[in-house]
Amino acid sequence: xxxxxxxxxxxxxxxxxxxxxxxxxxxxxxxxxxxxxxxxxxxxxxxxxxxxxxxxxxxxxxxxxxxxxxxxxxxxxxxxxxxxxxxxxxxxxxxxxxxxxxxx
Amino acid sequence: xxxxxxxxxxxxxxxxxxxxxxxxxxxxxxxxxxxxxxxxxxxxxxxxxxxxxxxxxxxxxxxxxxxxxxxxxxxxxxxxxxxxxxxxxxxxxxxxxxxxxxxxxxxxxxxxxxxxxxxxxxxxxxxxxxxxxxxxxxxxxxxxxxxxxxxxxxxxxxxxxxxxxxxxxxxxxxxxxxxxxxxxxxxxxxxxxxxxxxxxxxxxxxxxxxxxxxxxxxxxxxxxxxxxxxxxxxxxxxxxxxxxxxxxxxxxxxxxxxxxxxxxxxxxxxxxxxxxxxxxxxxxxxxxxxxxxxxxxxxxxxxxxxxxxxxxxxxxxxxxxxxxxxxxxxxxxxxxxxxxxxxxxxxxxxxxxxxxxxxxxxxxxxxxxxxxxxxxxxxxxxxxxxxxxxxxxxxxxxxxxxxxxxxxxxxxxxxxxxxxxxxxxxxxxxxxxxxxxxxxxxxxxxxxxxxxxxxxxxxxxxxxxxxxxxxxxxxxxxxxxxxxxxxxxxxxxxxxxxxxxxxxxxxxxxxxxxxxxxxxxxxxxxxxxxxxxxxxxxxxxxxxxxxxxxxxxxxxxxxxxxxxxxxxxxxxxxxxxxxxxxxxxxxxxxxxxxxxxxxxxxxxxxxxxxxxxxxxxxxxxxxxxxxxxxxxxxxxxxxxxxxxxxxxxxxxxxxxxxxxxxxxxxxxxxxxxxxxxxxxxxxxxxxxxxxxxxxxxxxxxxxxxxxxxxxxxxxxxxxxxxxxxxxxxxxxxxxx
Numbered sequence: 001x002x003x004x005x006x007x008x009x010x011x012x013x014x015x016x017x018x019x020x021x022x023x024x025x026x027x028x029x030x031x032x033x034x035x036x037x038x039x040x041x042x043x044x045x046x047x048x049x050x051x052x053x054x055x056x057x058x059x060x061x062x063x064x065x066x067x068x069x070x071x072x073x074x075x076x077x078x079x080x081x082x083x084x085x086x087x088x089x090x091x092x093x094x095x096x097x098x099x100x101x102x103x104x
Numbered sequence: 105x106x107x108x109x110x111x112x113x114x115x116x117x118x119x120x121x122x123x124x125x126x127x128x129x130x131x132x133x134x135x136x137x138x139x140x141x142x143x144x145x146x147x148x149x150x151x152x153x154x155x156x157x158x159x160x161x162x163x164x165x166x167x168x169x170x171x172x173x174x175x176x177x178x179x180x181x182x183x184x185x186x187x188x189x190x191x192x193x194x195x196x197x198x199x200x201x202x203x204x205x206x207x208x209x210x211x212x213x214x215x216x217x218x219x220x221x222x223x224x225x226x227x228x229x230x231x232x233x234x235x236x237x238x239x240x241x242x243x244x245x246x247x248x249x250x251x252x253x254x255x256x257x258x259x260x261x262x263x264x265x266x267x268x269x270x271x272x273x274x275x276x277x278x279x280x281x282x283x284x285x286x287x288x289x290x291x292x293x294x295x296x297x298x299x300x301x302x303x304x305x306x307x308x309x310x311x312x313x314x315x316x317x318x319x320x321x322x323x324x325x326x327x328x329x330x331x332x333x334x335x336x337x338x339x340x341x342x343x344x345x346x347x348x349x350x351x352x353x354x355x356x357x358x359x360x361x362x363x364x365x366x367x368x369x370x371x372x373x374x375x376x377x378x379x380x381x382x383x384x385x386x387x388x389x390x391x392x393x394x395x396x397x398x399x400x401x402x403x404x405x406x407x408x409x410x411x412x413x414x415x416x417x418x419x420x421x422x423x424x425x426x427x428x429x430x431x432x433x434x435x436x437x438x439x440x441x442x443x444x445x446x447x448x449x450x451x452x453x454x455x456x457x458x459x460x461x462x463x464x465x466x467x468x469x470x471x472x473x474x475x476x477x478x479x480x481x482x483x484x485x486x487x488x489x490x491x492x493x494x495x496x497x498x499x500x501x502x503x504x505x506x507x508x509x510x511x512x513x514x515x516x517x518x519x520x521x522x523x524x525x526x527x528x529x530x531x532x533x534x535x536x537x538x539x540x541x542x543x544x545x546x547x548x549x550x551x552x553x554x555x556x557x558x559x560x561x562x563x564x565x566x567x568x569x570x571x572x573x574x575x576x577x578x579x580x581x582x583x584x585x586x587x588x589x590x591x592x593x594x595x596x597x598x599x600x601x602x603x604x605x606x607x608x609x610x611x612x613x614x615x616x617x618x619x620x621x622x623x624x625x626x627x628x629x630x631x632x633x634x635x636x637x638x639x640x641x642x643x644x645x646x647x648x649x650x651x652x653x654x655x656x657x658x659x660x661x662x663x664x665x666x667x668x669x670x671x672x673x674x675x676x677x678x679x680x681x682x683x684x685x686x687x688x689x690x691x692x693x694x695x696x697x698x699x700x701x702x703x704x705x706x707x708x709x710x711x712x713x714x715x716x717x718x719x720x721x722x723x724x725x726x727x728x729x730x731x732x733x734x735x736x737x738x739x740x741x742x743x744x745x746x747x748x749x750x751x752x753x754x755x756x757x758x759x760x761x762x763x764x765x766x767x768x769x770x771x772x773x774x775x776x777x778x779x780x781x782x783x784x785x786x787x788x789x790x791x792x793x794x795x796x797x798x799x800x801x802x803x804x805x806x807x808x809x810x811x812x813x814x815x816x817x818x819x820x821x822x823x824x825x826x827x828x829x830x831x832x833x834x835x836x837x838x839x840x
Contacts, residue, residue, distance in 0.1 A: 001178075002179065006176040006177070007184075034187035044191075053219065056219060078200060084202065088170075092170075
């Protein structure tokens with residue numbers, strides 16, 4: 001792919017809200033500010049979301065006796081973060097105004 | 105859809121569960137009370153409330169762009185950045201690196217979980233409750249000392265459960281939230297009541313401190329990590345909980361349960377302490393001060409019981425987990441928990457209460473404290489609240505009382521009737537309560553000219569009034585502040601040893617001006633006193649007589665200060681001539697510029713004392729010429745005369761301070777802080793004695809040696825701040 005096309009694609013994402021999942025299953029949702037060749041991403045105004053641990057799920061199911069139990073994601077505000085590319089497992093773009101994702 | 109677990113697990117069972125769960129809606133912790141999935145808010149739309157919490161899944165559209173993103177990023181050059189034009193690399197330095205254990209408080213070691221394994225439903229023993237309460241007190245004091253809550257109180261599993269998710273009503277703040285309500289064990293109820301009151305106390309402290317000037321980071325951390333500290337809950341509800349528990353302890357528990365008297369006493373004293381502390385902290389600045397005084401007083405009475413029963417408690421380290429701070433909203437890496445011993449914490453809490461009580465008494469009686477220990481942020485804010493937080497009249501009354509004390513005793517000018525006719529034209533209220541003291545000197549300066557105008561008017565209105573009372577009062581207070589600025593310089597070790605000659609000389613100039621002001625007031629007050637006595641106006645006479653005593657005490661103090669400062673200035677000059685004081689090399693500093701720097705706070709003053717021109721200052725501080733090359737004729741005679749002067753000065757200074765001591769705290773209007781006052785006088789007397797010893801040693805050296813060709817075999821030790829008899833008086837130790 002040409003460098004120009006790559007820059008054009010990535011530039012569209014600047015300021016957009018991304019959800020980045022990392023290797024330990026946490027998800028970070030924030031505004032993209034910057035990225036580089038190693039896929040390191042800087043997000044601003046970031047919230048961290050952590051899925052319930054397996055033990056908590058087991059415990060909740062055991063206690064309620066039903067498999068359709070509600071468990072909250074724990075979340076907290078973290079501000080400006082840099083997510084190193086090596087830890088990223090998934091990148092999602094969130095944008096309710098778009099009908100389809102931007103094309104590469 | 106957020107998945108509960110994306111990692112394949114070796115166990116089929118878990119896989120099955122995960123699949124089940126991954127098909128569920130997972131709700132945000134806060135917004136999910138109603139169980140309805142909520143749409144994810146785009147952050148751009150929720151910019152204003154930064155802490156609004158979007159829910160982790162919802163109806164918002166999102167696309168997986170992992171593949172495209174990865175390809176595009178790979179096509180970038182090494183070192184090429186795609187970034188927001190307004191985003192600087194400088195800013196990026198502050199970003200927390202995810203998955204780096206030193207920066208990312210959320211990263212978990214393999215097998216580690218964020219959940220603590222403490223069972224909050226477990227019935228607690230009385231000993232454990234005491235242990236937890238005492239540990240909470242330790243953490244509370246760590247917080248008062250300025251550490252953020254995350255490093256102390258917020259490590260408590262109990263507080264965490266009570267505060268998060270935020271309870272809407274008090275009933276929700278329970279240890280067993282999220283479970284079907286069940287009757288709580290009595291001991292847990294007691295701990296809960298204590299915790300609730302503790303949280304509310306913290307809330308009050310934050311409100312009091314933030315309503316005043318303070319330095320975040322340095323003085324006090326007000327950050328609550330987006331967890332309101334029961335701000336919305338009415339204090340009376342919490343008081344009720346405490347009272348209920350108190351009643352249980354007094355009635356049922358004592359008889360039905362086999363709890364020992366000492367354990368009951370331990371719990372009662374802790375609950376009682378919280379209850380009175382909460383009431384004391386809850387009072388507003390507008391409440392009458394005399395309602396507060398007994399509350400703080402009785403808070404202090406609980407400490408001896410708390411201290412003696414501390415050993416009964418059993419520590420429950422599991423009830424505190426540093427992991428909890430990882431769940432807090434955090435833009436900073438995790439920090440270690442700070443520990444105080446119980447004795448240390450209790451000591452600090454005692455001081456907090458004593459300082460708060462002193463504040464109230466000081467406001468009531470109008471005396472100033474001379475306590476040496478720096479009060480915590482709360483009592484300081486409390487004082488500021490009393491002075492500046494109330495209606496403007498409250499502040500004026502403080503000023504009026506002070507004026508009454510010095511210049512307007514039993515004077516018609518301050519008759520409350522005068523305030524009913526017209527409101528005062530100009531407010532004397534300074535605008536910046538905690539501006540640097542040096543800054544307030546300038547303010548006072550500006551007020552002097554205002555005062556002059558009013559004084560002229562007053563002269564026509566009232567005949568039986570001190571000449572220029574307002575000017576006298578402003579001038580007097582300006583001089584006090586000038587003195588304090590210099591004395592704080594000694595206390596904070598701002599001045600180098602070779603600058604002490606000049607600074608003590610300057611201090612003696614200020615103090616002697618203050619002495620002159622007081623001398624101008626005294627005869628007038630004496631005349632009034634005699635007149636009132638003759639007319640048998642007993643009340644007025646005794647009131648004026650108090651002012652006479654006060655002015656007299658202040659005269660002693662000002663005179664003592666002048667003399668001791670003179671003695672030290674001369675003594676240091678002598679040490680320079682004897683070449684006993686090293687002068688540091690200052691290749692980049694000129695004495696004249698240094699002088700200007702030291703005098704900066706006083707350069708605007710127009711009334712005496714004004715800083716003299718540098719040449720004159722140099723002449724005054726170098727009476728025998730340059731230290732290195734003194735004028736050789738009659739040098740030994742000059743030195744002898746100087747040492748004799750210093751000796752006389754210190755003797756007289758001691759006599760003045762001794763006389764002040766004899767007049768007593770009441771005369772000095774310091775009876776509210778009598779102990780501190782006495783200690784202060786004793787320290788000043790000790791400083792005089794030490795200065796006397798040093799002077800004698802130097803005097804002997806001067807008379808023994810005819811000249812100064814060789815320094816006498818003496819060694820000078822300069823005590824550092826904190827190790828002096830009095831921090832304001834740097835008295836050298838002369839060792840033979």
